[in-house]
Amino acid sequence: MYYDAHTHLNSPELFADAQKYVQNFIDIGWKSMVIVGASDEYNSNSIKILKNYELRVSNWVLKFTFGLHPEILIQNNQIQSLKSKVEDLKKLILDSGCNSAIKPEWKNNVVAVGECGIDLYYPWSEQTLDLQKELFAMQCDLAQELKLPLVIHSRNAFEQTLDVLKNYRDLTVYFHCWGYWPEEVKRLKNFGLKNLYVWFCGNVTYKKADELRESLKLVWEDQLLLETDAPYLSPQIIRWTQNEPANVRYIYDYVSEFLWKEKNALQEQIEKNFRNIYGL
Numbered sequence: 001m002y003y004d005a006h007t008h009l010n011s012p013e014l015f016a017d018a019q020k021y022v023q024n025f026i027d028i029g030w031k032s033m034v035i036v037g038a039s040d041e042y043n044s045n046s047i048k049i050l051k052n053y054e055l056r057v058s059n060w061v062l063k064f065t066f067g068l069h070p071e072i073l074i075q076n077n078q079i080q081s082l083k084s085k086v087e088d089l090k091k092l093i094l095d096s097g098c099n100s101a102i103k104p105e106w107k108n109n110v111v112a113v114g115e116c117g118i119d120l121y122y123p124w125s126e127q128t129l130d131l132q133k134e135l136f137a138m139q140c141d142l143a144q145e146l147k148l149p150l151v152i153h154s155r156n157a158f159e160q161t162l163d164v165l166k167n168y169r170d171l172t173v174y175f176h177c178w179g180y181w182p183e184e185v186k187r188l189k190n191f192g193l194k195n196l197y198v199w200f201c202g203n204v205t206y207k208k209a210d211e212l213r214e215s216l217k218l219v220w221e222d223q224l225l226l227e228t229d230a231p232y233l234s235p236q237i238i239r240w241t242q243n244e245p246a247n248v249r250y251i252y253d254y255v256s257e258f259l260w261k262e263k264n265a266l267q268e269q270i271e272k273n274f275r276n277i278y279g280l
């Protein structure tokens, strides 16, 4: 059984053929995937997937998060309108699954707020740092208010991410697509977050990614999840092709070999973690 803890069937690259990608995932022996929101477009595509019974297949196989990625600040740098965007996000989350009074059958569809965080990779990003922090903090507040975990995107911005998180140590946080050094895993472990999880995607398989593999060794077995982050970051074996959820199997294969852990045992461990972490 495979679990993809973080994927974007709602992205422009995958959305039109979402049904096909779900089928491919079923064909490899799937169990569940979490479709992660990042912008208005991603979030509204998620709603379309959520409403499409055919795609949901069964009640808990497709799960969702809704959030606003720091990249939305390329188009939007008005703090006032960001506030209203986060208000809209809250409404979207409540209407799509948290508020079981509205649609009892949609209860537990939404498993987290995010992805959100700080990204200083692009040339434009330094100028928007203050706004990025503000947008990130607003979503931390929302996660606190709705009692949901938070999916964190953090790239080239470890210190800046901690600078916001220091005010939210009681949150359950998922650092997705780990992109830092083992030293940073150690620092996070000692940072005092109530519930911390660190997950890995296809870049852990890249030839030059020794720091990610060393980080992987430091992550607790019961907090590990694997993800594709599709359509991005295809694993090494099929690198430079478009990624999709079914490719999570290559990441399982790689991690199983790297950690000297038998494939079945790894699958069992991840299944247990997935259910615990996403509260399923």
Ligand SMILES: [Zn+2]
Binding pocket: 006, 008, 036, 115, 229
């Ligand atoms: Zn993502």
